[in-house]
Amino acid sequence: MNQAVQAAAPAQKRKPKETGVPDNKKFLHPALVKNYGDWKYHDRPRPGVLHHVAHGGDEVWSVRAGTQRQMDVHTIRKLCDIADNFAEGRVRFTIRSNIEFIVSDAAKVDPLIAELEKSGFPVGGTGNSVSMIAHTQGWLHCDIPGTDASGVVKALMDELYDEFKREEMPNRVHLSTSCCEINCGGQADIAIIVQHTKPPVINHDLVANVCERPTVVARCPVAAIRPAMVNGKPSLEIDETKCMCCGACYPPCPPMQINDPENSKLAIWVGGKNSNARGKPTFMKMVASGLPNNAPRWPEVAEVVKNIIAVYKADARPWERLADWIDRIGWPRFFEKTGLPFTKYLIDDWRGSRANLNASTHIRF
Amino acid sequence: MNQAVQAAAPAQKRKPKETGVPDNKKFLHPALVKNYGDWKYHDRPRPGVLHHVAHGGDEVWSVRAGTQRQMDVHTIRKLCDIADNFAEGRVRFTIRSNIEFIVSDAAKVDPLIAELEKSGFPVGGTGNSVSMIAHTQGWLHCDIPGTDASGVVKALMDELYDEFKREEMPNRVHLSTSCCEINCGGQADIAIIVQHTKPPVINHDLVANVCERPTVVARCPVAAIRPAMVNGKPSLEIDETKCMCCGACYPPCPPMQINDPENSKLAIWVGGKNSNARGKPTFMKMVASGLPNNAPRWPEVAEVVKNIIAVYKADARPWERLADWIDRIGWPRFFEKTGLPFTKYLIDDWRGSRANLNASTHIRF
C-alpha cells in the first residue's frame, strides 16, 4: 500500500548514498566504548538509575527518564541541553522510548535527576517499575486506526506516573497499546488493543476504483469475503456469520470501513512475556473487552489497567512477572481477584485452540 | 462394521434380560465391603503386595500376579484353585490384566505367593515396577492388525520379567502395544505401535462389492482418497503424495490393504501420562520408527524398549515418571543417552503442530 515508487527521476535529483545502518561507535559514551563487551555487573542505587561496573573497575551511571516519544524539536533540544549541561553529551533511547543519560561520575547523578524532574521528565522506568507504554501511531498518523495511541499513552502514563518513578512492583511491568487489532504494540504484561465488534461497512462505490478484489478476498482469515456485483459494479460482499471483525480486510481495501465510533471497542490483554527468564516466552491473553473508545482520556480502560496492576502488586511474589503470578494463582482466581467477568468470548476457538483447553483435573477451588 | 443386526427373530429365541452392569458388591471380598470408602492408607511390604489399612483398623493384603490376559479355561481354573486354597476365594483383575488376590491375614501372604510362583504366575507389578503391557488383539482376533498383540506382549514380558517382579524403577512404568495405528492400547510411558510406511494397495475388484465409497473417502484424514472408475468399475484412487499411510481407510474398506509384511513397521513412543500427578496428563511422543515386524519375538523392538527402560532407570530421580525425567533432562539428551537417532519424521507437522515448536531459547547444551 504505502511503499512508494518514484515515477520518473528528475535529472536534478540526488542519488542516495546507500549507507545503511550507521556504526554506533561514534555515538557511544567513551566509557561504553572502552568497556565494550566487558561489563561485570550492575545494581540500581535508586529508581531510574542503573550503575554498571566493568571487569576493569570502570563505572557508569545511566539515568533513565520518560518521554512522550512523539517529540517536538523543542523538547528534544531541551533534552540535549540537559545532556550537555548535566551529563556528558551522550544519550540513548530504550526500546520503550525512555531516554538514558550516561555519566561516568556518581556525583553527576543527583543534579542530573533534579534538572530532568524540573524540566518535566519523570526519572524512573528501571527495575521493577511500570515502564513506558510501547507506543503506536493511532489517529495522529496511521491510515487504519480504531483509536489514538499518543493520547492513550499519555492518559495512562499520567495514571501510572508514580509506578513509573518507583520500583515497587513484584517484577518489571511492560505495557503496550495498539490502535487496531494488528497489534504493532506487541506482546506485553498488559496490552490495550482495539477490538472491533461489527463487520466492515462496505462503501461499494469505491471498491471498484481502489481495491484489488482478489487481494482483499485472500486477506480474510475466515474466507468471509467474496467478490460480488453491487448496483452493477464489481464490489465485495461479506458473509456476516463468518466475519469475526478482525479488520484485516481494511488495510488493503479502505472502503471496507471497519472503524466505528461506537462499535470499535477496546480489549485488555495480560500475561505476555518475551523473556526466557524462568518459563518460556508466552503470548498474552485477552481478559476484558467491550471497553468504550472514550477519548480523550479513556477512563474505563485506565480503571481496568490500574486495577490489574494493583491486584498484581498486592498479590504476586518477588520476581513473578504477571504471567508467573497467574501461573501460580490460576486463571479462575485472577478473574475473582480482579473482579473481571469471564465471558464465553474468552474461550479460544481459533486454530489450534484445543491445545488451550484444560485436559486435566488441575483445578483450583 | 462389526455391530450385528439380527435379521429375523426365530420364535424359539430367548429374550435377553437387559441387566446391564452387574452390582459388584456380591463379588467383593467381605473386608472390602465392610470398609468400603473408609480406607486410610496403604504401604507395600514387598513387591507385588499392597497392604491397605482402614480407618477402623481393618487390614487387607492384596497380592498381585501377572497373567497372559488371553487365558484358557485351564489357567483360569488354576487361578481359582489358588484363590480357594490360599486366599479367600475372591480375586479382581486390574486394568492391566494382572490378577489380585485379597486376604485379611498377613500370614496368608507368603504361602499364596509361593503357590503363585510355583504355578508360573509372577508376583509383582505393584509400585515402581514395570507392570503388565496393555494388550490388544492382533492377529489372534482383529480384522485389521498389522502385527500380533499377544505375541508381542509375551515376548516383551519375558524380557521385562525381572522388572515386573521388582520395584526398582524411579516410578511406575506402564507399557502398551497396539497392532495398528488406531492405538487401542492407549497412551503409555512406553508404547509400541504399528506404523505403516506405504499407501494401501487397492484391490479394485472388491471395492464395488464391499465398500461404501463415500464413507471411505470421508474417513481419510488428509483427503487423499477420491472415487474413481478402474477397469470400468467404480473404485477408489489414492493421491500418494498426500497419503501418510495411517490406515484409517482400511477398516471401512478392507480392499484398501494397508498391511504389508515388510512395510508395516513398528514405532516406539514414550512419555505418555494419564495421571494428573505433578504435571498435567501428556500424550506420548514417537521416538523411534522403522523397526521390523519380526515375529515371533520382535527382538529389535525388545532391544529398543529395554534400552529406554535401562537408561531411565539409571538416570531418573525418584518419582520421575518417564515424562518427568525427560522434562528435566530435555529431549536432546534423551536421544543422546538412548542412542536413538532423531530423524526429521519426529518433527510434528500435523494440525496444531506449531504449538510444539520450540518458541524460546530454552535449550540444553
Place this chain on the structure above:
Amino acid sequence: MAKKMHDTPNLDQLEDGPWPSFVTGLKDLAKDKDYVVDLLGQLEESYKTRKGYWKGGTVGVYGYGGGVIPRFTELKNEDGTPKFKDAAEFHTLRIMPPPGMHYDTGTLRQFCDLWEKHGSGLIAFHGQSGDIMFQGATTDNVQKAFDELNEMGFDLGGAGPAVRTSMSCVGAARCEQSCYDEAKTHRAVLNTFLDDIHRPSLPYKFKFKFSGCPNDCMNSVQRADMAVIGTWRDNIRTDEALAKKWFVKHGMDELVNDIVARCPTKTFQVKELSKIKGGEHISTVAVNDTHGIEINNQDCVRCMHCVNVMTGALAPGKDKGATVLVGGKSHLKIGGLMGTVVIPFIKLDTDEGVEQLVDFAQRTIEFFAENALEHERTGEMIERIGLTNFLDAMEIDVDPSMVNSPRMNPYVRTDGWDDEVAKINAKKQAA
C-alpha cells in the same frame, strides 16, 4: 482328543521364557478342541506371512444389535473353502464386568465351564474397554453362550456406534484416595444407556470411564468421551502421627526434593514450625519437632502428588466429588484427544448428585446423537463446533477452569459482550 496339531514353529517360540504363555494355554485347549487346533493353524500362518486373516460380518444375539465381534476367516484354499475349516468362525462376546472387576471363584468357574462348552475356551480378563472377552465361538454358539451368561446376571457390552462398556477403578472398595463411589456411579450411568449400548445407533462410539481420584488409574482422560474423575474442594487432610512416621523413614532431603520441588504450583512448602501460618485455606502438619508442612489449598491443583507420596499423612479433603471431562479418544482422524473439563466439580455423595450426572450424560449423548457427523467422536464434534457452543447446549456456564488460559488471539466477534456481562452479573446477584 482332538485332531492332530499343525506345525507351529513360530508360535512354539512363544512358549519359551518365564511369562505365562498364551500359546501354551491355547495348546492346552487344542488337546480337546479341533476348533483351537485350527485357530493355532491360522495364527501360525499369520506369524509366517505377517498378515491378519480375519474379516468382520454380521452376528449377534436375539434382541440386541451389538456386543458381538464377528470374525470369519479369510484364509481360503483355491476352491474358496477355509484353510482351517474348524476355526472358520471365531466370534467374540463382549461381556460387561462388575465395576472394579471383582469376582468370586464360583463365578469364574462358571464362566470357564460355559465357555469350554460353547466356545473356544479362551477368555480375556479384560479388553481395553473393560469387557470380559469370551473369544472364539461359532455363529451357532453365540446365542447359547450369551443365554447362559445372561442368566448368570451378566449382559453384553457395546460395540459399533454405541455407548460402550465402561471401567471404574478399584476405588472406594480398596483405595484410600477414592473421592466418590465409583461402582455406584458407574452402574447408575451405564445402566441408563442400556438401549444405546445394545442397539448401536449413535453417530459413533461413546465411552464413559470412572476414576476415583486424579491419579486416574482408568486412563479416563484420554480414553473416554466422558471421564468422571474424583477430586475434592476443601483442604487436604493431615494426620500428624503418619506424617512423623513418614519423616522418620524418609527425612528432609526426600521431603524437599521429592515433594516441595515437585509440587506443580509451589504451594506445598516446608517451614520451621514457628513460621507456619494457619488460615481458612491452609493445611498444616508437623513432621518433627522443628519443621512442618504448609499447603495453601487455594493454589493447590489437586494433582495428588504429595498425597501419593505421604499416603495417609496427607489425604483428600472431605468435600469430595468429581470433575467431568468430555472428548477423550485415540488417534483416528485428527490425532489423539484428551478430555476437556466441562464440569469442574460435581458432588456425587447423594442420589441427587448421581442423578445430576446421569442427566448431564443423557443430555450429552442426545446432543451427540443429533449433532455429530457420522463416525465423529465427541471430542471431534466439540473441536468442530467449539467448546462454547457445546456448553451453551448443555446449559453450563463457562468457567476459566475449562481452559489453560483465556484466548491468545483476537479472532472472535464480541458484540454480545455487554449482554454476557449483564447475564453473569444477574446470576451473581441471584446467587
Place this chain on the structure above:
Amino acid sequence: MAKKMHDTPNLDQLEDGPWPSFVTGLKDLAKDKDYVVDLLGQLEESYKTRKGYWKGGTVGVYGYGGGVIPRFTELKNEDGTPKFKDAAEFHTLRIMPPPGMHYDTGTLRQFCDLWEKHGSGLIAFHGQSGDIMFQGATTDNVQKAFDELNEMGFDLGGAGPAVRTSMSCVGAARCEQSCYDEAKTHRAVLNTFLDDIHRPSLPYKFKFKFSGCPNDCMNSVQRADMAVIGTWRDNIRTDEALAKKWFVKHGMDELVNDIVARCPTKTFQVKELSKIKGGEHISTVAVNDTHGIEINNQDCVRCMHCVNVMTGALAPGKDKGATVLVGGKSHLKIGGLMGTVVIPFIKLDTDEGVEQLVDFAQRTIEFFAENALEHERTGEMIERIGLTNFLDAMEIDVDPSMVNSPRMNPYVRTDGWDDEVAKINAKKQAA
C-alpha cells in the same frame, strides 16, 4: 507566528497530568507552523468523531522504492478540498537508527534543525520497529529532508514488502549479560540487505531483531522473522565475592524461594558445602561458610533467571554465541506467532561466524522470496510448508532443540526412515 489555533477541547485535556504531553509539544510547534495548527485541527476532529482521517498513497525519494509512509488527509469539505489544508500531506520518513539507539547531542540537534526546516518538527524516538520517525512532511519536502539526513550518514529504513529496519539491545555497550556483539552483527546483517530494504519486492515484510541474551530485551521472539538471541554453551561462571555479598543482603529465604524454586529445570540447587559435588558440567559457588550453589549445566536451559537475580555472582559462560529463531510476527491472519529455533547455537565472535549468519539470512530471504505467497510472513510460510521442509532447503540438520517434543501423532509417512538414519550415522562417523 502561525495562524490561529483551532479549538481543541479534547486535546487540551491531554495537557493535564504529570506525564510529558505530546499535545503541549505540538502546540509549541504550532506557534510557528500553520502545518501543525492544521494537524491539531484534524487530530481534534478524530478525537471528536473517533475516526482516523489519513490515507496512504505513493511518495518516495529518488532511487528508493520504500521508507516513506505517505499520508494524505481524507477530511474534506463538501467541495473536495481538505478541511485542514495546511496539513493535507503528513508523510513520515523512517530512518534507521544506530544499533542500540545511541546519540550524541550534536546529531540530535542536527535532526531537530533539519526537521524544523523541512518537516513538522515532530520526531519519534523510536517507532516500534526501531526507526527514527520523522513525522509530517509534505511531498515536496520529503526529498529535501532525506538528502540532508543521508548526508549526515543516515539512511532510510524499510516499509512495505521489504526487509525492515532492525533493532538491537544496548548489549555489549553496557550490559554484562551480552553474549555477542549485537551492534556489529546487526550492521553486518542489515547492510547486506540494503537493496531489499530500499526496494520492496519481497512477498511481505521481513524483520530481524538482535538481543544479546535470553532476556530478549528486544522482544525479538515474537516481533522478528529472524531473531538472533545471545546464549552460551559452557558452564555458568561464578564469582564468590559477589555471591557472598548478594547473600549477606538477601539471605537464605530469598535464595530458596526466589531462585531454587523458580529454576525451570530444578538444576539450580542449594546445598551444604560438604555435599556439593564438582564435575565437568557443574558450576559451584559458596554463598557463606556453610552453604553453596550447585548448578548442573547440562540441565540448565539458559533461562537467565538465576543470572539476573545474582548478577555478577553468576554470569553467562565464555563459550558465547546466539540462538537463531525464525518466524515471529504479530496477529494478522493466523494469530500471533513466535519464532522457532532453527539454529540452536552459532558462534558470532569472529568475522567468519558473523558471515555464516549473514549467509543463513541470505538463504532464508532468498527462499522466502521464492516460496512465500503474497502477504505471507516467514512464520506463515513455515506453518504451511512444514518446518522440516524449510530446514531441508536451508541445509540444516534437524535437532530436538527445535521442538518442545517429538511428534504426538502417527500422521507421517516414514518410508525414508532407514535412509535418514543412515545419513545421520554417516555424518556422525564423518565428524
